[in-house]
Amino acid sequence: MSRVRTLPIQTASATYDVLLGEGLLADLPQQLRVIFGERPRRSFVVTAPEIWGLWSEAFLAGFAPNESPTVLQLPAGEHHKRLAALERLAQQLATAGADRSAVLIAFGGGVIGDVTGFLAAIYMRGIDFIQVPTTVLAQVDSSVGGKTGVNLAAGKNLIGSFHHPRLVLADTAVLRTLPPAELRSGLFESLKAGLIHDRALFEFIEQHTEALLRQETGPLTHVIAESVRIKACVVSQDEREAGLRMILNFGHTVGHAIEALTHYRGLLHGEAVGWGMRVAVEASRTRGLPSTEADRILAAIDALGLPPLPRLTARRLLNAAAGDKKRIGGVRHFVLLERIGRAQVVKDLADDELLQAIQRGLKLGRSTG
Ligand SMILES: NC(=O)c1ccc[n+]([C@@H]2O[C@H](COP(=O)([O-])OP(=O)(O)OC[C@H]3O[C@@H](n4cnc5c(N)ncnc54)[C@H](O)[C@@H]3O)[C@@H](O)[C@H]2O)c1
Numbered sequence: 001m002s003r004v005r006t007l008p009i010q011t012a013s014a015t016y017d018v019l020l021g022e023g024l025l026a027d028l029p030q031q032l033r034v035i036f037g038e039r040p041r042r043s044f045v046v047t048a049p050e051i052w053g054l055w056s057e058a059f060l061a062g063f064a065p066n067e068s069p070t071v072l073q074l075p076a077g078e079h080h081k082r083l084a085a086l087e088r089l090a091q092q093l094a095t096a097g098a099d100r101s102a103v104l105i106a107f108g109g110g111v112i113g114d115v116t117g118f119l120a121a122i123y124m125r126g127i128d129f130i131q132v133p134t135t136v137l138a139q140v141d142s143s144v145g146g147k148t149g150v151n152l153a154a155g156k157n158l159i160g161s162f163h164h165p166r167l168v169l170a171d172t173a174v175l176r177t178l179p180p181a182e183l184r185s186g187l188f189e190s191l192k193a194g195l196i197h198d199r200a201l202f203e204f205i206e207q208h209t210e211a212l213l214r215q216e217t218g219p220l221t222h223v224i225a226e227s228v229r230i231k232a233c234v235v236s237q238d239e240r241e242a243g244l245r246m247i248l249n250f251g252h253t254v255g256h257a258i259e260a261l262t263h264y265r266g267l268l269h270g271e272a273v274g275w276g277m278r279v280a281v282e283a284s285r286t287r288g289l290p291s292t293e294a295d296r297i298l299a300a301i302d303a304l305g306l307p308p309l310p311r312l313t314a315r316r317l318l319n320a321a322a323g324d325k326k327r328i329g330g331v332r333h334f335v336l337l338e339r340i341g342r343a344q345v346v347k348d349l350a351d352d353e354l355l356q357a358i359q360r361g362l363k364l365g366r367s368t369g
């Protein structure tokens, strides 16, 4: 097995490692022993049928037959990230005799991770869980930082809890079966991480776009590791999103609006954030981001390959963005860039300013607004 990188996460309430490397799945049983001791605990893997179909053999390879985890399935897709799924899985745990010493293993993308994490947070008032993320997005973003939860019909992630995993084990080999659009979607979150916090990561992605889209292991592992390091740095300073952590929402106000208006079916999350970042760049340009940098960012976003925007008007997007969760006490918090690698949260972005940024960033003519 090639080199394993250990990326430590340290927040006010939890300390754990992200292990990143090629072929790491084989190490899972050993890592469970390192964390939980030699005396085996009952473990339950929560996964999606398509992921299990592709990767169950590799996942189970290192386990002795008597220590194999019990498999619980959640069908793929954002619309299964609901309370109903949680109740069904909790019932299955109880029926299988899971007690407070049970360990859950989230084996899948962000949907599986968010549901499993929340299940671990509330089953018997909280049990241990680990994350084995299988998408780029989950490896660079959702498996780290302790946010867990499910959606309501009224909106995404409206029910949830902070509950950190005891370990994140990210095997880059499993990304090989990822559909190209899912790969790209995750890379937009890495680009975001670079833009808000680390110019070098932005420039690396800018210079290695082709290699990343071809999934070359070296560059991809570097980008995942750096993205995790940035997220770790931000959440270690502001675990509960009292301030700094908000910068992770760069591009997300309009990204979420696009997702909501297209009922989460139009674009993948990272793609919607890609369009949202274009808007945030235009808003930043009018607030002092140098134009040369703004143009450079737009080029980097476009080079990753944005799929066409679904038919939406600027006005509808503005209205949808008004209902964004990041509105606190009626005040919109909007993340802007001062420079590549440095973000700030502003509270005074007027509707008009945002509307114009939407028109420019999404290339929507005034007549459609
Ligand atoms: N908790 C957080 O901090 C946080 C942060 C960002 C996003 N999220 C959440 O993450 C979710 C999105 O996660 P996602 O982008 O990973 O989507 P996803 O979990 O829906 O996975 C995308 C698709 O890829 C499939 N898949 C996963 N791994 C695969 C593999 N290795 N090979 C082939 N197919 C595979 C899945 O079955 C699914 O169909 C959203 O619900 C979002 O709210 C959470």
Ligand SMILES: [Zn+2]
Pocket (backbone or CB within 6 Å): 189, 252, 269, 273
């Ligand atoms: Zn995101």
